[in-house]
Amino acid sequence: MRNEERESSSRVFRFAPSPNGFLHLGHAYSALLNFSLARACGGRFLLRIEDIDKGRARAEFEAAIYEDLAWLGLDWERPVRRQSExxxxxxxxxxxxxxxxxxxxxxxxxxxxxxxxxxxxxxxxxxxxxxxxxxxxxxxxxxxxxxxxxxxxxxxxxxxxxxxxxxxxxxxxxxxxxxxxxxxxxxxxxxxxxxxxxxxxxxxxxxxxxxxxxxxxxxxGVTDVVRGRDLFQATSVHRLLQRLLDLPEPAYLHHDLVVDPSGEKLAKSRGSETLRALRRQGVSAQEVRRLVGV
The missing domain is CATH 3.40.50.620 (HUPs)
Incomplete structure (x- = not known):
């Protein structure tokens, strides 16, 4: 196997939502982008549940994450890592x-x-x-x-x-x-x-x-952290901690954010329209993919 083939097959991507609300188009874009990049290089795609905030995490939101991602056509390795464990x-x-x-x-x-x-x-x-x-x-x-x-x-x-x-x-x-x-x-x-x-x-x-x-x-073993531009500056703290703790250094890709008609980024806290709401309106998974361009 050539070196570049070996490197590609060992690449690991992840999508890591918090179960404190239902997913919206911004989450769909990030999840689909990670999934497509992993598939394109023959790498692995992981799902992680970031439920460390026990006061806001809800079981129904976690169940909805699995349902929404499966509806989009995504599959991931099991078991899923849950931070609370x-x-x-x-x-x-x-x-x-x-x-x-x-x-x-x-x-x-x-x-x-x-x-x-x-x-x-x-x-x-x-x-x-x-x-x-x-x-x-x-x-x-x-x-x-x-x-x-x-x-x-x-x-x-x-x-x-x-x-x-x-x-x-x-x-x-x-x-x-x-x-x-x-x-x-x-x-x-x-x-x-x-x-x-x-x-x-x-x-x-x-x-x-x-x-x-x-x-x-x-x-x-995540090799590629693909997440929104809103976390670009936080990467400075993460790289410092990785250096201090002698942890591996992943590569990063901070993608553009999906915004609403007013130019504001989609957010659970702002009540952005959810994937579940779109599905109830008859929007298909293929249409969602087209909307976010992945």
Whole structure:
């Protein structure tokens, strides 16, 4: 077997929705794109259920994910990884970061941070527009991560300055181009410091999206992370964590977002029309594929 054939057959793609609402056209596009890219290179396609937010995840939404994706004509490997069944994996990763001296407990509320930020018109903000954490708890006596989460009422934050220093040389990632592009891949410099001291765990959510996604991708052997442009900046944090935890580096492709007539991205929180609603209206899976261009 030629090297390029061997590389293609070992590529692993995944679609990882959260069961906190019904899927819409934006989800359909991402799932279909991952599935088609995996099939085109003879690779593998995985489905992962990101139900780590136990307060919002619902069994009926998870069941609907399987139903909607099957209706679209997708198939995936079994068993499906469900994040809620793997908290120990994330705890081990947090303990490794803790052993490096990179985590600290924080009992500040969002309102506390907003109050501090309001005192300055030029207070720095993260890529999502939220005010950066002012470091109020950064220099308090540190306690073991497990002890912090067990006692509750606090979060675990990553000491970003220490983490970047620990990572050593500059962190970057390979950004693949969509099919048909002239350049196959670009090298993107990561800028994790723009996120400040990100939260990696809370009592009610013992692992944040950031830590869970890098651990899951590593354990599942994901080689290609294909997801929306809205997560492009978050990749800086993910690449930093991968470096710190000595995890494999996948290639990334951040695709365009499906938007509504007003130009806003589709979102569950905005009540965007769901695939189930379209199906009830008589829209076929083939028509959905045509609508999203996959």
């Amino acid at each position: 793997h908290f120990d994996d994330y705890a081990r990763a947090l303990e490794r970061l803790d052993a490096m001296g990179l985590l600290y407990a924080c009992d500040c509320k969002r309102s506390d941070i907003a109050h501090v930020a309001a005192a300055r018109a030029d207070w720095p903000r993260d890529p999502d527009g939220a005010p950066l954490y002012p470091g109020t708890c950064r220099n308090k006596p540190r306690r073991p991560a497990r002890e912090v989460l067990a006692q509750g009422g606090v979060a675990l934050r990553l000491d970003m300055a220490r983490a970047v220093a620990r990572a050593g040389e500059a962190v970057n990632w390979r950004e693949r181009r969509p099919p048909g592009s002239t350049d196959a891949v670009a090298l993107v410099d990561a800028r994790p410091a723009q996120w400040g001291d990100v939260v990696l765990a809370r009592k009610d959510t013992p692992a944040s999206y950031h830590i869970a996604v890098v651990v899951d991708d590593a354990l599942q």
